[in-house]
Amino acid sequence: MNKDQLLLKEAQKVLKQNDRGDWTVPAGDLYPHQWLWDSCFIAIGLRHLDIQRAQTELTSLLRGQWSNGMLPNIIFSDGREFHRDRELWRSYVNPYAPDNVATSGITQPPMLAEAVLRVGEKLKNPQRRSWYQSVFVELVRYHEWLYNERDPHKEGLILLLHPYESGLDNSPPWISELRKHSMPWWVVAVERLRLDSFVNLVRHDTRHIPPGQRMSNIEAMAYWAAIRRLRRKAYNSEALLPRSLFAVQDLAFNCILIRANSCLKEISQIIGRELPAELVQKIETTEKALEQLWDDTTGQYYSRSFVSHKLIEEPTVATLLPLYAGKISKARAEHLAGLLKRRKWFATNWPVPSVPLCSSYFDPIKYWQGPTWVNTNWLIIEGLKNYGFDQEAAALRQKTLDLVAKNGMNPVRGKKSAISADSHITNRTSSGMNEYFNPINGHPVGAPNFSWTAALTIDLLKQP
Numbered sequence: 452m453n454k455d456q457l458l459l460k461e462a463q464k465v466l467k468q469n470d471r472g473d474w475t476v477p478a479g480d481l482y483p484h485q486w487l488w489d490s491c492f493i494a495i496g497l498r499h500l501d502i503q504r505a506q507t508e509l510t511s512l513l514r515g516q517w518s519n520g521m522l523p524n525i526i527f528s529d530g531r532e533f534h535r536d537r538e539l540w541r542s543y544v545n546p547y548a549p550d551n552v553a554t555s556g557i558t559q560p561p562m563l564a565e566a567v568l569r570v571g572e573k574l575k576n577p578q579r580r581s582w583y584q585s586v587f588v589e590l591v592r593y594h595e596w597l598y599n600e601r602d603p604h605k606e607g608l609i610l611l612l613h614p615y616e617s618g619l620d621n622s623p624p625w626i627s628e629l630r631k632h633s634m635p636w637w638v639v640a641v642e643r644l645r646l647d648s649f650v651n652l653v654r655h656d657t658r659h660i661p662p663g664q665r666m667s668n669i670e671a672m673a674y675w676a677a678i679r680r681l682r683r684k685a686y687n688s689e690a691l692l693p694r695s696l697f698a699v700q701d702l703a704f705n706c707i708l709i710r711a712n713s714c715l716k717e718i719s720q721i722i723g724r725e726l727p728a729e730l731v732q733k734i735e736t737t738e739k740a741l742e743q744l745w746d747d748t749t750g751q752y753y754s755r756s757f758v759s760h761k762l763i764e765e766p767t768v769a770t771l772l773p774l775y776a777g778k779i780s781k782a783r784a785e786h787l788a789g790l791l792k793r794r795k796w797f798a799t800n801w802p803v804p805s806v807p808l809c810s811s812y813f814d815p816i817k818y819w820q821g822p823t824w825v826n827t828n829w830l831i832i833e834g835l836k837n838y839g840f841d842q843e844a845a846a847l848r849q850k851t852l853d854l855v856a857k858n859g860m861n862p863v864r865g866k867k868s869a870i871s872a873d874s875h876i877t878n879r880t881s882s883g884m885n886e887y888f889n890p891i892n893g894h895p896v897g898a899p900n901f902s903w904t905a906a907l908t909i910d911l912l913k914q915p
């Protein structure tokens with residue numbers, strides 16, 4: 452077996468291990484439920500192995516869809532051991548939540564249209580058309596929900612009410628908003644009195660992953676308080692917005708939406724069904740509105756506070772995602788691609804770091820504040836291809852595969868991995884398919900055997 456075949460086999464093993472029948476957990480111990488954008492990335496990989504299974508990965512997401520069109524970021528597993536997770540969210544407080552499925556009350560980046568389109572590409576007609584037909588109505592309803600519920604001033608930019616909705620959970624713009632406007636008094640008190648280490652007693656994630664690789668206890672408490680605020684208002688944005696200072700027009704989310712809208716249009720053309728005229732008009736508004744997130748002085752795109760309408764000037768990997776959206780000028784795209792070559796920005800040994808090296812937030816092992824993630828690399832590779840930067844895309848594809856392979860070609864089953872000597876890494880076996888990676892030395896961090904790393908590795912391997 453050559454190197455690529457070995458890598459493929461390893462990735463398949465991870466997906467198999469995390470398979471729960473019709474859907475896949477992101478990682479067994481740490482994330483035991485179904486997550487929205489995870490399943491989209493997973494289906495993009497699975498389509499190369501088992502097209503029907505890729506389809507059920509996506510249709511399983513629809514069982515959690517609310518009757519107002521919302522797709523939740525988490526659909527909870529049954530089982531008494533997960534009672535606490537379900538009770539934190541209590542989706543049943545909202546009249547639109549489904550009866551027999553427990554979900555969260557917020558959404559996640561709208562990758563679904565892209566995943567549906569990609570899965571369909573692997574089918575021949577008429578199966579392709581019937582696949583698109585079978586999910587079209589639900590997809591349209593989701594995009595309509597985003598605009599109706601999360602764009603109250605009809606600006607074309609969707610606002611998010613919790614950092615988890617961004618998918619880049621503790622990315623610097625969210626942390627900076629949190630610290631400026633939304634820190635509950637009791638969290639501030641816990642921080643001042645340095646009592647935060649007690650939180651470790653109730654945190655589930657830090658039992659599996661070293662605390663230095665996750666969000667801080669203060670951030671975790673504030674995020675938990677934000678969930679409770681949403682729950683108190685039954686996840687109703689209209690009721691929440693007048694009181695919430697924590698509302699962000701998130702850059703990554705809106706870039707993904709622009710691309711998802713294009714995918715939705717493509718699907719509608721293939722099956723000969725028109726999109727509602729109002730939605731078509733909103734789609735155009737979003738494409739134009741992206742320019743409002745550009746800052747000429749620093750040459751960056753940023754997220755924007757919905758409340759103050761000020762850009763949150765904290766640079767992150769999201770600044771590169773307008774490439775993926777595909778609606779910016781070639782000159783702008785060249786500027787963004789250039790950032791990938793700049794040493795103080797994104798040109799690390801193992802790119803692309805989630806936060807540029809020049810940011811005061813940069814930490815090579817801390818969750819979304821420095822590490823390299825395979826899903827954002829995949830989005831950037833797609834973005835580079837959109838603008839004809841084929842060499843750059845091929846180089847990043849190879850580097851990403853090397854990063855995963857470097858850590859996983861000789862997995863030591865049942866013994867402690869050789870890499871565990873690194874103080875940043877837990878003592879455990881590793882397939883190399885980790886949740887994220889240190890962009891300086893390429894060491895794996897976060898959860899081992901992570902599904903989207905495996906799935907997107909498969910997709911990158913299969914790319915020409």
Ligand code: GLC
Binds near residue numbers: 482486487618
């Ligand atoms: C983390 C990530 C989020 C992902 C989830 C499940 O919370 O930040 O993007 O969906 O894990 O893998």
